[in-house]
Amino acid sequence: MKLSTKGRYAVTAMMDLAINDREGPVTLSDISGWQGISLSYLEQLFSKLRKAKLVEGVRGPGGGYRLGKPADKISIANIILAVDESIDSTQCKGAEDCHAGDRCMTHKLWEDLSFRLYEFLDGITLADFIERPEIKRITIQQNSTSSQISRMFQPVALAS
Amino acid sequence: MKLSTKGRYAVTAMMDLAINDREGPVTLSDISGWQGISLSYLEQLFSKLRKAKLVEGVRGPGGGYRLGKPADKISIANIILAVDESIDSTQCKGAEDCHAGDRCMTHKLWEDLSFRLYEFLDGITLADFIERPEIKRITIQQNSTSSQISRMFQPVALAS
């Protein structure tokens, strides 16, 4: 798991899609205006999201992008893995220069940590965000199957 | 929270320190050999870790680096924040060009997510790694105050 501004752009753009899902496709031009990201950079990101089947493009006037599957089937991990190519995890491929001592052990420990992080981010879906009460007030009511995780997301000041 | 190879280098290096804590200071030269990272790059990373008081340097022959505080007081989040300067979270500072609609809302949602991620990584300490049974076999036994989290870290194949 890698996490950078690129991943953040993708996640917030996907949130935009999820929130506005009922009102038809969202154009990249809109997201560009909302998020202050260049249109062409968004096109690059959405090209990857489309290949990962997380979004569908709709061409022509009135077109734009829609979620590729239900919001509760799209996890934050899905989005980040689609746009942020993963970190080259091991420099010691297999066995050659990787002696049996500390080096391989810390690599193993890192892999465990990385996997737990993946599991954490895979347990949070876009649905967990659009189900938040303050968003419900703005968007049309969902048929909320209120996830356990959504309770975790209280408004909090700190960030980044 | 930003997460890149730089952060991974810092975390695995700190694991090296935690694991070898009983045998005196660990030299950057050793870590450089174990991890395949250049000595000078490690120096840059450890300069930041030292400023964050996560490590102490010991000069002269037999010197090296030691943990700056007990392993159970150093979280993964501490390490990553020390070396990876955080992502510029909001492009809409305050109010000026940030209209009340979707833009600020997704920023808020991202901040919540980011904070939850921070909490997750702050809940995992170096002690949770050196308390793992397969490491205990190699290093000297700790006076294990077996954390609840350590149970989470089972060996797992997947990574990055």
Add this chain to the structure above:
DNA sequence: TAATTACCTACTAAGTTACTAGGTATTATA
């Protein structure tokens, strides 16, 4: 037919990563 959108390729400026090279300061030990 015209406008609107996705979708594609090539190029580029700015920033980050990871490294090389060259030092100085401190300290254990021979």
Add this chain to the structure above:
DNA sequence: TATAATACCTAGTAACTTAGTAGGTAATTA
């Protein structure tokens, strides 16, 4: 006391990533 081993510091740089510009083509609606 001299030497070696280490931390600690600065400057420069090649490779890579990020985020953008520019200029298209393809599909679709009105």
